[in-house]
Amino acid sequence: MESEETSVISLSVNLSLSPKFMSLVAPDDLVFLFAKDSSASGPSMPLAAKKMRVGDLPAKITLSDADAMGPMAKLSNAENVTISARVSFSGQPIASSGDLEVTSQVLAVSDMSTHNLEIDTKRP
Numbered sequence: 222m223e224s225e226e227t228s229v230i231s232l233s234v235n236l237s238l239s240p241k242f243m244s245l246v247a248p249d250d251l252v253f254l255f256a257k258d259s260s261a262s263g264p265s266m267p268l269a270a271k272k273m274r275v276g277d278l279p280a281k282i283t284l285s286d287a288d289a290m291g292p293m294a295k296l297s298n299a300e301n302v303t304i305s306a307r308v309s310f311s312g313q314p315i316a317s318s319g320d321l322e323v324t325s326q327v328l329a330v331s332d333m334s335t336h337n338l339e340i341d342t343k344r345p
Contacts, residue, residue, distance in 0.1 A: 230285060230297040230330055232256060232269075236306055237279035239341040242321050246308055248276030252340075253314045254306045256284050258299040259327045268296045275308060281335070301327050306340050320344045 236254060238246065252275055255267035269288035273280065284304070286295045296302070307314070308321040316322065323340045 231333075232284045232296065232302070232304065232328070232330070233333075233335040234282045234284065234304055234306075235279065235335055235337045236282055237337075237339045238275065238308070238321070239339050242308075242340065242343070245321070246275045248274060250275040251309050251312050252278065252306060253309060254282055254284065254304070255314070256296060256299075256302040256304050258294075259301040259303050260299070266290050266294050268294050268299055268302065270314070272314075296330060299330050301329055303327055304336060304338060306338055308340055316344055318344055 252273045255270035257265050257267050267290050269284040270290055271282055271288055284296060286297050289295045303325050305324040307316060310319055311317045321340050321343055323338050323342060325336060325338060328336060
């Protein structure tokens, strides 16, 4: 039987912003970091999400079930996820033209290593 401590699922992310975008952002611009089930087709609710400000970057962030968007959609329920981060100029988590973002490759939830993400793409 697993103890509660060994069954905790979390993903660690070192998140940064590409230097090429520093002149486009303000310290108070919002950044959303979220993990989605990679097996879901089409738009899906994030399994875990956190909100911060550009001024907090670079940062090491941990996503876990404590960051779940709802009781049915939890990180621990997925096998593989993608992690995305977005600087939202509208202040909303939904992507808009001109937002800055990054999306990881598909990652195994069981992979306990720290994942490095750099926000390096501007949405058309």
